[in-house]
Amino acid sequence: MAMPESVDTLKAQMHAKIKALGKAGLFMSGTFVRKRRRCGNPACACAKGGEPHVAYTVTSKVASKTKAIYIPVDLAEAVEQWTNEYKRIKKLMKEIDMLAERVIRLHVPRARAAKRRNASLASTTETSSDA
Ligand SMILES: [Zn+2]
Numbered sequence: 383m384a385m386p387e388s389v390d391t392l393k394a395q396m397h398a399k400i401k402a403l404g405k406a407g408l409f410m411s412g413t414f415v416r417k418r419r420r421c422g423n424p425a426c427a428c429a430k431g432g433e434p435h436v437a438y439t440v441t442s443k444v445a446s447k448t449k450a451i452y453i454p455v456d457l458a459e460a461v462e463q464w465t466n467e468y469k470r471i472k473k474l475m476k477e478i479d480m481l482a483e484r485v486i487r488l489h490v491p492r493a494r495a496a497k498r499r500n501a502s503l504a505s506t507t508e509t510s511s512d513a
Pocket of ligand 1: 421
């Protein structure tokens, strides 16, 4: 028979992940998007066959609609890091969730086994006190 998964081990793993969450940096939800676009100014070089401009946005779903926030070029690198940090945190939280689920699933059969153990102990005590 395989060793049963330990609740203590799972809880220790949860603590480790929560500790990693505590070290989080600045973060922002949404998808960082880099795209090329023409500005719409007919006098601009981009309208005359020149290179389109680079634009950065963070898109997210708000009430099932896609919302885009334009990111100034000098903030783009930082904001991209924020969105990466958000992904990391989200992944950690999902992992903590999964560990919590395993702790809960382990609890039910353990609680039943403990009850059975206590019941048999009680009956043993009764029998021995009778003797
Ligand atoms: Zn332009």
